Amino acid sequence: MRVFASPRHQLHDPDHEIEASRLQQPFEHPGRAEAIRAALAADERFVIAEPDEWGTGPIEAVHDPGLVRFFASAWEEYQRDVHPAHDVVPDVFAHRRLRAGMGDGRGEPATIAARLGWWCFETTTPLTAGTYEAARSAVDSALSAARCVLDGESLAYGLCRPPGHHATDSLYGGYCFFNNAAIAAAYIAAESGGRVAVLDVDYHHGNGTQQIFYERDDVAFVSLHGDPARAYPYHTGFADETGAGRGAGSTYNVPLPAGTDDDAYLAALDRALTTVDALDPAVVVVSLGVDTYAGDPMCDLEVTTRGFGRCGQAVAALGRPLVVLQEGGYADDAIGANVSSWLLGAVGEAVSSP
Ligand SMILES: [Zn+2]
Numbered sequence: 001m002r003v004f005a006s007p008r009h010q011l012h013d014p015d016h017e018i019e020a021s022r023l024q025q026p027f028e029h030p031g032r033a034e035a036i037r038a039a040l041a042a043d044e045r046f047v048i049a050e051p052d053e054w055g056t057g058p059i060e061a062v063h064d065p066g067l068v069r070f071f072a073s074a075w076e077e078y079q080r081d082v083h084p085a086h087d088v089v090p091d092v093f094a095h096r097r098l099r100a101g102m103g104d105g106r107g108e109p110a111t112i113a114a115r116l117g118w119w120c121f122e123t124t125t126p127l128t129a130g131t132y133e134a135a136r137s138a139v140d141s142a143l144s145a146a147r148c149v150l151d152g153e154s155l156a157y158g159l160c161r162p163p164g165h166h167a168t169d170s171l172y173g174g175y176c177f178f179n180n181a182a183i184a185a186a187y188i189a190a191e192s193g194g195r196v197a198v199l200d201v202d203y204h205h206g207n208g209t210q211q212i213f214y215e216r217d218d219v220a221f222v223s224l225h226g227d228p229a230r231a232y233p234y235h236t237g238f239a240d241e242t243g244a245g246r247g248a249g250s251t252y253n254v255p256l257p258a259g260t261d262d263d264a265y266l267a268a269l270d271r272a273l274t275t276v277d278a279l280d281p282a283v284v285v286v287s288l289g290v291d292t293y294a295g296d297p298m299c300d301l302e303v304t305t306r307g308f309g310r311c312g313q314a315v316a317a318l319g320r321p322l323v324v325l326q327e328g329g330y331a332d333d334a335i336g337a338n339v340s341s342w343l344l345g346a347v348g349e350a351v352s353s354p
Contacts, residue, residue, distance in 0.1 A: 005159035008137035011130025033161035039336025051144035064170040087126035090116035135177035142180035165206035194282025202289020205237025215245040227255035262307035290329035290338040312345030
């Protein structure tokens with residue numbers, strides 16, 4: 001199986017994240033991707049390669065070019081104009097209720113302190129010196145995996161870090177800067193002329209991917225996630241969000257209760273896969289978060305390592321080409337086994353883990 005992974009992800013290395021009213025060691029840290037890489041490298045069924053460099057064109061097909069420009073210089077501007085800081089985080093968010101007409105007309109503010117809250121929506125996602133380069137490398141891995149599948153492979157995996165599915169067309173947050181899955185899906189739709197489905201199985205709702213494609217009919221979005229009535233990102237992912245305009249009916253959300261175990265998860269996944277199949281996509285992009293794991297420190301579902309293999313098997317049974325891209329997963333001691341189990345399940349290998 002082809003795997004694309006870049007060591008440049010390590011350039012995004014926050015010291016802290018502000019989460020649940022605590023300043024704490026980051027859940028989203030370089031060791032996550034290193035653990036996945038080590039698990040795959042130890043198994044000869046996986047062939048790991050560095051991604052090609054793709055430039056900013058495919059990113060700007062999905063994101064506001066202003067966001068790309070902001071990432072390219074924001075950290076250094078903050079050091080110069082505010083004060084030296086390893087992790088750069090907004091103080092004030094440009095909330096629409098701050099001022100009548102907020103967001104209309106006046107556009108991006110001038111100072112770096114104000115621009116942070118213009119482009120970012122929450123507090124867990126610091127910018128560090130190498131964040132932009134790391135985020136670019138994650139996009140490169142996603143696009144290289146997409147290209148590989150367009151060229152005829154039935155499955156390719158992009159070990160993307162930082163993850164992407166919370167980033168909207170013009171906002172970053174939730175550990176995400178560029179939306180790797182959305183960029184890959186838009187690229188595949190443009191290159192193939194066929195329909196694409198993004199299947200998001202991360203614990204958290206992929207609000208960014210949903211927002212990007214909400215009014216489009218060429219890329220559908222199907223997501224299983226912790227019910228936003230209790231789970232981050234709280235404001236999106238309810239079952240009544242089903243798309244709009246040309247995209248009406250091409251968004252499908254399945255909120256899940258706490259404690260959902262393998263059998264209950266597989267039953268929900270089967271329903272989602274019936275929806276994916278009815279959309280008749282030429283390619284399925286999987287946003288693979290393994291934070292649905294029973295031992296995940298931030299989440300409350302109960303999927304096991306073996307259960308991930310069953311999930312991969314179920315998704316592969318669609319019989320459609322798969323571009324699988326890494327999103328979340330925060331149980332450092334199990335993330336490698338969980339990703340490996342999912343991928344091996346998808347290529348029909350026996351899953352032996354408990
Ligand atoms: Zn997640």
